[in-house]
Amino acid sequence: MIFCPHIMRTVNICVVxxxxxxxxTGACLAEAGHRVVCVDSDxxxxxxxxxxxxxxxEPGLEEVVKxxxxxxxxxxxxxxxEGVKHGGHRAEAVFIAxxxxxxxxxxxxxxxxxxxxxxxxxxxxxxxxxxxxxTVPVETGEWVHKTVTRLAKPGIAFDVVSxxxxxxxxxxxxxxxxxxxxxxxxxxxxxxxxMRAIYAPLKCPVLVTDVKSAELIKHASNSFLAAKISxxxxxxxxxxxxxxxxxxxxxxxxxxxxxxxxxLKAGIGFGGFCFPKDLEAFYWISKQKGYDFSMLRAxxxxxxxxxxxxxxxxxxxxxxxxxxxxxxxGLAFKPExxxxxxxxxxxIIAALKERGAKVKVYDPVAMPNAKEIIPxxxxxxxxxxxxxxADCLALVTEWAEFKNLDMKKVHSLMRHPxxxxxxxxxxxxxxxxxxxxxxxxxxx
Ligand SMILES: NC(=O)c1ccc[n+]([C@@H]2O[C@H](COP(=O)([O-])OP(=O)(O)OC[C@H]3O[C@@H](n4cnc5c(N)ncnc54)[C@H](O)[C@@H]3O)[C@@H](O)[C@H]2O)c1
Numbered sequence: 062m063i064f065c066p067h068i069m070r071t072v073n074i075c076v077v078x079x080x081x082x083x084x085x086t087g088a089c090l091a092e093a094g095h096r097v098v099c100v101d102s103d104x105x106x107x108x109x110x111x112x113x114x115x116x117x118x119e120p121g122l123e124e125v126v127k128x129x130x131x132x133x134x135x136x137x138x139x140x141x142x143e144g145v146k147h148g149g150h151r152a153e154a155v156f157i158a159x160x161x162x163x164x165x166x167x168x169x170x171x172x173x174x175x176x177x178x179x180x181x182x183x184x185x186x187x188x189x190x191x192x193x194x195x196t197v198p199v200e201t202g203e204w205v206h207k208t209v210t211r212l213a214k215p216g217i218a219f220d221v222v223s224x225x226x227x228x229x230x231x232x233x234x235x236x237x238x239x240x241x242x243x244x245x246x247x248x249x250x251x252x253x254x255x256m257r258a259i260y261a262p263l264k265c266p267v268l269v270t271d272v273k274s275a276e277l278i279k280h281a282s283n284s285f286l287a288a289k290i291s292x293x294x295x296x297x298x299x300x301x302x303x304x305x306x307x308x309x310x311x312x313x314x315x316x317x318x319x320x321x322x323x324x325l326k327a328g329i330g331f332g333g334f335c336f337p338k339d340l341e342a343f344y345w346i347s348k349q350k351g352y353d354f355s356m357l358r359a360x361x362x363x364x365x366x367x368x369x370x371x372x373x374x375x376x377x378x379x380x381x382x383x384x385x386x387x388x389x390x391g392l393a394f395k396p397e398x399x400x401x402x403x404x405x406x407x408x409i410i411a412a413l414k415e416r417g418a419k420v421k422v423y424d425p426v427a428m429p430n431a432k433e434i435i436p437x438x439x440x441x442x443x444x445x446x447x448x449x450x451a452d453c454l455a456l457v458t459e460w461a462e463f464k465n466l467d468m469k470k471v472h473s474l475m476r477h478p479x480x481x482x483x484x485x486x487x488x489x490x491x492x493x494x495x496x497x498x499x500x501x502x503x504x505x
Pocket of ligand 1: 195
């Protein structure tokens, strides 16, 4: 990252929540030259970070954290008050980057955001921009504003800003440092100027809107991307029934600039901490406001159905799954992350076990997290150990390691060479030449 300290305004920043988004935000803003204190209520995380250890798997993040911690631009603490006071220098900008998990009715649980907003309000000693980095439903800014007004010391000015984050796990550092755009929701000129100063080193377009529009941009963007995935998966289902090839269809569609080529890869559906919950929360808030956004329901239904593609194919080929062994390669919701939240593998494994299958699994990095939430499966040390004596290989996550597997060896180790490719990772002809009974999504 190149920044020019002589023309840049250095801002004292506090980031509350050091998860996938908060840690990347804090580390990258320090990389951009700002002075950052990262806060987390999880003492274990803070103690690891203070030792220069990264609690999550995110390529490239460790170097950025270490470099900036060494330079004294990136500090860690367990106390919001300490973070806001910023070692006596006072944070002008406080990012809230805590979780907004789904409640059982689909709405976002905003209690963590409220809690942090209250703590920040009590700790503020002067003008502060309180920035929603977490993904929150439209109108959350108004609630944050009310909360801070109620709890802040009299006479202390503040603004609530919406600054949604669009990074993707697996390429988070690069996404943060080289964004397509930064969205800033505020109607305050002072806050807008501060946000421009914070993001100036990134030299990217900054779109300033009102708070509500910025909040909506995030929900609408994620729901739109999820809709693209469900759309191409639905098209894949038609391809399977007609003999067309979804990859050619997607290519033909994507060459039209109005459509674009990204997010048109057929597979076994989306997961992760963002798309499923943001889709639900967007549907919920729309309904709450009197609009039934039924299209979002369809996007979810297609995805739920698609997650069981592997199970349906396994049954078509092996009949009853009771007593059969399924080797599942990949547990994380996508490659290059250890994140298991709402990973399709969880539902697939549950469905296989419900049918009496024995399930062996392997993932290059997500197994420690998976062990905490998936009982009753055999965790293997390698992909080859996983496929040994299996009746079916189910490819769930398209890690490069699986692309580069010795498939001849895989074939020789399996009891029955059924290869169900949930991510269209392999070349169909090559797999059939090796002797696999090969099925992929929307392809012959
Ligand atoms: N993960 C992504 O790819 C991604 C991308 C864009 C936006 N988002 C959004 O960003 C937000 C955070 O997501 P995440 O994936 O980083 O979650 P996360 O669970 O990885 O991180 C949240 C962190 O907040 C900490 N925390 C909770 N309450 C706290 C408190 N009171 N004080 C201090 N720390 C506290 C937790 O200990 C945790 O470390 C969510 O709203 C999410 O939807 C996530």
